[in-house]
Amino acid sequence: MLTKLAFTGVKSRLKDYVVLFFGLVISSAIFYMFEALATNQSFIKANAQVTGASFIFQFGAILLTIITLVYIFYANSFLMSMRRHDYGLFMMLGAKQSKIGQLILVETTVIGTIASVVGAIVGCGLTGSIGALLMQHMLGEKLHHFSAVYGPAVVATIGLYIGLFLVAGVINRLALTKTPVLQLLKGDSQPNRPTLKPVSQILQVVFGLSFLVVGYYAMSHIKQLNLAAIPIALVTIVLGTYFLFNAIFVWLVVLLKRTNWATRGLGNFTLSQLSFRIRNYTKILSIVSILFALALGAITVGIGFNRQIKTMATANSAYSAALVDPSTKTNHLINKLNLATKATYSQKETKSTVYYNAGEFGQHPFQATGLGETTVFDSAKKSKLGTPKYIKLTVNQLKQNTDKLSFLQSGSQRIKAVKVVSASQFESVKGQPHQLTLFRVKDLKASGKLMKQIVKSAGITSYDNLPGSYGLFVMGTALFGGLEFMGFFLGIAFLAMLASCLMFKILSGAASDQRRYEMLNKIGTRPQILRRSIMNEILVLFALPALVGVVHVLFGLQMFKVMMIDPYNQLWLPFTIFFVLYMIYYVITVLLYEHIVLPKLKIDK
């Protein structure tokens, strides 16, 4: 009987359950995809050369597990908020607590199990399609033992989800059977008088700021502090954020309530809604802002790494490639490129030395980057990640910097000394004559297709034997591409989960808000004013952690100064991607909330 009742309860709120279920499936699918890729041996091996790659992967897996935990907690509280009233009613009708407890446990685990199994299946699909595609793109053709269905990952995903839901079920059961029936029926309606306690609030602000300063300091001094910087920063920033939210949120609401805006329309109501939940929300807002920072940071760094590969490669040499005695066919292909410069120099190769004709360098000066300067980049340009400064060397300069030339020698010439001699001396040298063709393309990435053909036609089998920036670029992409993928993927996964957490947290309150909006409607509030109030309220809840998260990221990028040329370059790109996705979650949340809360207008024909 009770089971039947419970079932009808679920049926009447099917739409909300679909949302919950959908969120869970997405989350477990993402978790699976990550696990499958992160623990996939072929992927790990392909990236084995990258220092710290496996560390980053483990770090990512742990972070993802933590956020999944948080996510399930909020998804579950949403589930409970929908069922509170039903359970209260059952109890009032005389259902035994143990029976209710059993119901809760069954319901929670059934949802968790189905969601994780469906999620794992969806995850396999995602991994096989998007995951494989991305990896192929990042790593070239090295993906041999790749499979979408990866046993250990399936076990990990389903195991983690069912485990967490069992725990959640037990907690729900305890919480619900301990709550008085009346409170279950009424929901929490205790007002939360927003009061100003100046001393404690100033203290909290001071503490919060000091914690943040320590955290930011740790991140910007990662060179001195090494890996210790990360845990120090995490702890202090979490605490700092929490204190700041706690102190400033209340203060902000109280101040805003005194303004004229508050007495217009539903301004006061919106503020009261916010202050009503301050205590509930400071925690999740702090968590979300940290996760927001992690996610945005991951995407930013990921994209930054990828951009950096190209820049580093370009900066390394003034020439994209150096070919010895290219065939006419190869030459023909080279001329098809979008070239910035091209030059051919004569060589004479002896047992230990390669000779060059100084006269030729007089006519067509040799180009180099970063000659005797601390930075290879054009300091006149604002961005440090701009194009490098190419300097035309005089013959004398070249004679002093023969390493620039020897860097471009490959194969048998690689370890031989370089001598730039006068035309007459060059004539007299007895050695094998060669032609060295040097060229620079305007854009390494855009020239990729032709360059591949050139490499093939020149008979070069390993990029080790292709001096110049293009070879470095290809190898760098293989090496760091995984990192970009990782950063991007982690970032999106984090975003999806943190935004869902916030969404479920907000929606959990919707059930008890329903009455309030019904009342407002009864006293004659225009529907669009109700809607605006909802939009404002949720906007604040979304924007606050985002703002704080952005500040965290801006400071957090300091950490990557050790590894990257300019982590702050072109920040708008990852930020835009991130904000668009975040806004989508905002809109979905608003729509769902309105769906739950707004009274169905009876006169609306």
Added chain:
Amino acid sequence: MTTAPIVSVRDLHKIYGKAGQKQYEALKGINFDVQPGEFVGIMGASGSGKTTLLNILATLDSPTSGDVEINQQSLTSLKGNQIADFRAKQVGFIFQDFNLLENLTNYENIALPLSLQNVARKKIQPEVMRVAKQLDIEAILEKYPTEISGGQKQRIAAARALVAHPAILFGDEPTGALDSNSARDLLEMLTSVNSEQQVPVLLVTHDPFSASYCQRILFIKDGKIGQELKRAGQTRQQFYQAILDALGTFD
């Protein structure tokens, strides 16, 4: 009297349920008027259609057929925002379960209808204080609804209903959740508001005691008005007795 009625209801029908599904006719042709300054009661057993009728009058629900005019404005002609605005400006409504927002202070609850009309902050305050003084709730304005008694809550609700100078005050069993002392207080307060400010009151109730405060009572049964009873100079005690007698014959 030749003045136009405040409320005029003509041949009002209400059928619940969509066509083709299980239908129920809650109102089967209701006709009546409320004159300016009147205190009218509508009495009927539970399920007789009182709430349905009042919700239609307050534009919270729409009739299946028939016409309602309030303050010479036909409700069926209202569209979109006009409906909400009409509710905010023309009618004051007191509910059985108070309908106060527990996340606002009592003051803010009372001020809400004015805020919704974007009345300036400076003008809101004297209006709130005026009704607060009238209803003797000045001392509890800064408290929250959860911190006061049921009787006080209903006074706050009444203040909120009156603050925007409505054309008529509706009450749907406003004493239903109150103890007898608080109920008496509230009814006396409604009576004084009615007589001093000439605000017409339409009270819906199933309780003869509450009904005895009215000047005229319409009995509703199975969705129809069956009988009318006028106080016409009787004392409240006498009228109460008359209501009890009428109920005996009416049933």
